[in-house]
Amino acid sequence: MKNYTIEIKWAIRFTLLTLAWAIGEQLIGLHDVYIAHYGLYTNLIAIPALLFYIVALREKKKYFFDGTMTWSQGFVSGVMLSFIIALMAPIAQFVIYSSITPHFFETIIAYKTNASLVSHPISKSAAEGYFNLKSFMLQSAFSDLSTGVIVGALLSLVIRNKK
DSSP states (O other), rough: OOHHHHHHHHHHHHHHHHHHHHHHHHHHTTTTTTGGHHHHGGGHHHHHHHHHHHHHHHHHIIIISSTOHHHHHHHHHHHHHHHHHHHHHHHHHIIIIIIOOTTTHHHHHHHHTTTOOOOSSOOHHHHHHHHHHHHHHHHHHHHHHHHHHHHHHHHHHHHSSOO
């Protein structure tokens, strides 16, 4: 694990970013008053998330690989970072939806099933099947892992030393 202390540090920071982002969303009303805009604005977390990956891989290159990093070294680092983030994602989702915004699922289910608010309402059972803690924990873990691996692979092309 000593070889992956940078990835662990950045995974913890990423998890804290996720929690801070959720607090921000809740404070500006995306979890209740402006729930109609939640789907659009929640995805903006991709911007700081990308910056976190860039800084993490650059730090790995500078301090662990002494300024020289191959694509495969960067890719492995990106995969490990993504894996650790994915392991921590369910914990973050639990904290978000049990403490930060405990009524989120009720609110979004009510919104998504209301024909007068959405152009394509879904059934209550479909909404309940999708918008629940277990579903969000799984979605978060798998999306963090898959997107992180792709981002890690692409960033490693840019950050690596050309040989």
